[in-house]
Every structure is written in C-alpha cells, then in structure tokens.
Amino acid sequence: MMAFIAPCLYAFGGSFAFALVFNIPKNKLLFSAIGGFLGQLTYVLFQFIIASDVALYFLATITISFYAEMMARVTKTPTTLYLAVALIPLVPGGGVYYTMLYLLGGSIDLGITTGLHTLGISGALAMGIVLVSSSINLIRKVMLSGRRKYKRPAVPWKK
C-alpha cells in the first residue's frame, strides 16, 4: 500500500517546493501542489489497468490539466500557475538521464530505445495539455458567445 501512496506524497512535496521556487502567492501554494499529487495518483491507480507507460503519462497529464483549468477559473488566476508546478513530477528526467548514460556507454541501441520512449512521454504530456486546454477553451467560448466580456468606457467619437 505504502508503495503506491509514497510516490504521490513525494510528488506533492516536490510540487510544493517548486511552487515556492516559482514564487507562487502564499494562498495558492497548497492548491498548486495538490495538482502534482493528483497527477501521480492517477498514474498509480491506472497502473493496474493500463500497461503502457506513455498512456499512463497521458492520463495523468489530462487529470492535471483539468484540475489546473478548473482551479484557474474558480480562483481567477492564470492557468500556468497550477499547470507548470503540477507537471514537473511527470517530466521524464529519468529518461533523459538513462538515454545519456547509454549513449555515453556506447550502447547506441538501448540509448535510441530509451530516447524514443522519453520523446513519447514528452509528446503525451504535450498532447494531454493540448486536449484539455482546447476543449475547455471551446466550451468557454461557446458559453460566452454573444456576451461582452469587458466594459468599454464612453468614447468621444461615438457621441
């Protein structure tokens, strides 16, 4: 049990510390770190059903993006604030490291395999964000269509 919860807690801690590094306001530190926790939780839970690493990363990113977009709308804050912090535990640092290590050691085949796998994970992250952000933007645009979003002051040439 601990083996499944521990990574989530570590991801939470890492995200929280990164929120401090990015200088996120005090009242939003916790919420941005929860994103990291949720992403890792999705990854761990779906591990039982899905075998593919890349698909797991994709699902985790979707969860994080959805959470970030929701929180951004609720708190009227830029989405980046939640997204950038929560996404960091998913960045394939290990993949880059092992790719480098294999290439350095002369195992070109292993290096290329690992490198492509890392590239796949990065692609999954990007596509996850694209999918959620675009859908939510579309929904928002449809809901807002026909409604003016900001007031224009009285301007002299229109009198």
Next chain:
Amino acid sequence: MTGAQLSHIAMEIGVVLLSNGAETYRVEESMQRICMAMGARNAEIFVVPTTIIMGITLANGDHMTRTHRIHKRGIDLMKVEYINSLSRQVCYEDLSYDDVLTELHRINSAPPYPYFLQVLALGFVSLMFTLFFGGNFQASCIGLVIGIGIKLQMDVMTRFETNIFFINIVGGFIAATIALGATGLGLTSQMDAIIIGSIMTLVPGLAITNSIRDIIAGDYLSGLTKGIEALLIGTGIATGVGIPLGLLSAFGGM
C-alpha cells in the same frame, strides 16, 4: 488620459507580465484590452519572448508606436498573478493614471519569499525527487545538499549574466560530481536516483508548459522559441551530467 500615459501603462503591464513568465497570448490580450478599455480606438500588439511591439490608434486619430526589448527574463508567478488581476481591474473600473502607477510600483517592489526559504525550497525539491525516483533516506540527504549547491551556483552565475545553457551544464556537472563523490566515499549506493532527483531542480517546467500553451494559442514563433529553450536546457543538463561520468569511465574508475 493622454496617449502617452495610456501607452506607458499598457507597456509597463506587458513588460512585467512577459519578463516574469506569462504566456505570449496573455501579454498580448492583456495589453490590447487595457488599451481599448482606456479609450484607444485600435491597438495592435505583437509579442515574442524578447520584444514587445505595440501600435495604438488614439481616440483623436493619432497613431503611436512603442517597442520594448526584454533583456532579463525570470520566473515570478506572484507578479504574473497580481498584474493579471490589476489588468482586470483596469478594464472593469475607472482607475486614474496615478492609481495604476502606484499599484504597478507596489507589485514590482513586492518582496519575494526570503532567500533562505528559496534555497531550502530547491534543496527540498531535490530531496523529494530523490525519494520519488527510488532513493532511500540517506540518498535523499545527499540530494538536499546537491539541491542547495545548485541553487547557490545558479544565483551566482545569473548575477554574472551567464547564458542559460552554460548554467545548466554546470548545474548538471555539480549534481553528478557530488553524487559520484558520495558513492565513492561509500555514503550511498543509489547514485542514479540521486542524480535524476537532483537534476529535476534544473528541469524547465515553466518553459515546457508555456511553449505548449503558446502553440495552442497560435503563437507558433514564441512557442517554438520556448520549446527550443527547454530542449537546450535539457541537453545542457545531460551534457553536464555526462562530463564527470564520462571522465570516470574513461579513466577506468567504474
């Protein structure tokens, strides 16, 4: 409000947003809305990560163009958030020129978290990710030391305006060297976990996120620029880590 004042406020807001890590479309949209809300007839804004170009047509028909070159870019999401709410306020309420300037000054001089907390935070990032990648308690303590070391190194090199590529090479170098040293001294056997965990402090999380979000928004130029930045940082880290490991294997240490 005169045209000069209008363009001054819009440009100041854009500059603070762009130089602290906001997405390109956010800068463009904020500036445009501010210009329109303050009475410009038309405003065309073009933003790339290093430059802002703004052309305004004023209510009386005069044209005005301002450009601003961004030399220093950092990450301070507190400023992005505060400026975001300020620009919302400018659009919805009638603020005077002086009010906005006072508010801008207040945001610009808002103190960040205390320095020791920032250093500890980066150490803590390194500690947490060492645990995350399968290190034990002892390994994570070494991760903490590396994280603090990387933070100090980054700050010193940033003060001398070193380019971001070299900063990350040296950061990766420090991480790998300390991890190798600790392994050599017999303090830990989990060198890989320590190195991966501590290079997570250098990972360009914001550049990756913003690059993707820019591309979604249709700002391909900015998106590609930031994507390349992230790629260069990643290559830099790998190079830095590779130097001590490569030297060691060349001289038959491992």
